[in-house]
Amino acid sequence: MAKKASEVEVGFIGFGNMAQAMARGLVDSGVLPGARIHACAAHFDKLQTTAAKLGANAHRDAGEVVEASDFVVLAVKPYLVEQVVAPVRDLLADKAVISVAAGRDFAFYEDVLASGSRHLSTIPNTPIAVGAGVIACERRHSLTTEQLETFESLFGQIALIEWVDGALLSTASSVAGCGPAFAAMFLEALGDAGVKHGLPRxxxxxxxxxxxxxxxxxxxxxxxxxxxxxxxxxxxxxxxxxxxxxxxxxxxxxxxxxxxxxxxxx
Incomplete structure (x- = not known):
């Protein structure tokens, strides 16, 4: 049986802007308490500060994060994925691995992770931080039925989950992942126009x-x-x-x- 969303332990390997946005969305929307979020990052002192704001757990290495988590989000730069996975490859075999690294699809993880690992490639966007995000998900994945149900119950509360073929994941990322920058530019331009005609900014x-x-x-x-x-x-x-x-x-x-x-x- 799938776990209730509030009972899941979620780990982040890498805790940059996107990982923090996902964690903040989960915590601020009341989906998951900070105590059930685990993270590691290259700079531990900085990680402690950002994790503390969410009530999350800061760990010194990826192994600790994986052992503490049911779902492990790989949130490092795409070129670093193989490097960070290598030391915890065997530990990840028993977890649900969620990738948010651009360009890293199902076939890539079949080669990088241990045989039989459960994984899903996704591209979220930053509005997930306020519970109004998008997560584009590759249709091909190896999560169990229970893991998939838990994933959707967890992140479906803070984002629209859209399933696309692997070949279209990049395009979905361009529209939904890069789109917030374009929307912010439009927002700024409309604001400038209003100011030009007398409105307070x-x-x-x-x-x-x-x-x-x-x-x-x-x-x-x-x-x-x-x-x-x-x-x-x-x-x-x-x-x-x-x-x-x-x-x-x-x-x-x-x-x-x-x-x-x-x-x-x-």
Whole structure:
């Protein structure tokens, strides 16, 4: 039987921005107490400080993290994965291994981990820190049914879990993983425009941020096509269609698509 989310011990090998975002999301959303989170990182003093903020356990090495955890999140830079896995390869064989390293798919871990290991490759994004994230997951994995149920009950409370074929994991990462940077730029630009026309900056940012969040929620809850959502706001001869026309003239959509193309071609 799958463990209840609140009973799982989650370990992080590497505790950089993404790992901290995941841990913060779990703790702040009340999904998991900090005492059930374990982490190790290259700089132990810094780790102790960041872990303490969440009430999490700081460990000096990966072996301690693995032994204390049911789920082990590999959250190091992609080029470091093999190096950090090697000393704990046998210990990981009894755990559910969750990778958040870009470009490291099922086939990669079949070679790196011990035979028969249970693993899943994912790409989360930073809004997971506030319980509004996305985790793109490779459809091919080797988790047991119980481990998969636990994973979904645990992280499904703080992120949309989207399953894609391995060949599309990179594209999903570009849209959802890199997208927050583009969205933040749009938020900043809307704020600048508001300030230009007299709004206090904090007010402009709040208006823009709430608008972006609400628009996204409207789409997710209704499934309405974005084009139809745009049309619903554009009255004939009105202000919105004039703004849309200006964005089209300046290549707004093309610029967004070019950004994804640039990432995919990197």
């Amino acid at each position: 904090a007010t402009a940012y709040r208006l823009a941020a709430q608008m972006m969040m609400g628009t996204a929620k409207l789409h997710l809850e209704t499934g309405e096509h974005p084009g139809a959502m745009k049309d619903a706001v554009c009255s004939p001869g009105g202000t919105t269609i004039k703004g849309v026309a200006a964005l089209e003239k300046d290549g707004f959509r093309g610029a967004v698509i070019d950004a994804i193309d640039a990432i995919q071609g990197a």
